[in-house]
Amino acid sequence: MGQGAFAFGGMSHIGSLLLLPDGVRALAATTFAEVDEAALAPVLALPAGEVELLLFGCGPSLQPIPALLRNKLRDRGVRCDPMSTGNAAQTYNILLGEKRRVGALLIAVE
Known part of the structure; x- marks a missing residue:
């Protein structure tokens, strides 16, 4: 991770990602x-x-999630946790390993 790219599953991707149970998407x-x-x-x-x-x-740093987005997600039963991209990637991997129902939106960092 870094330099605007992510490495996962033996592959790499340049740019931001949305990781969900049904797949990984470029953002x-x-x-x-x-x-x-x-x-x-x-x-x-x-x-x-x-x-x-x-x-x-x-x-690179924590930012607040806009209320409109947070409310839309909450209405669908999705809790939100903002953090730096590095921390989010690490936390996602841990929670996924625990078989939790988690997703991640990762903004690529240089």
Whole structure:
């Protein structure tokens, strides 16, 4: 991770990612400020309970999740936890290993 890229599963990807139980998706957002409802559409389209916690890797530092996005996710039963991208990636791996219903939105960092 770093230099605008992620390595996972023997592969690498340049740019931001959305990791969900049904797959990994590229995100167009290059900053957390660019994350909007359209970026979260795949999360909102999942059946209720599929993801209980969505980790937000906000980039190099913690940033607040806009109330509109947080409320939309909460209405679908998804809790949000913002943190730096590095911490979000590490936490995602731990929770996934525990078989938790977790997703992550990771903004790529240089």
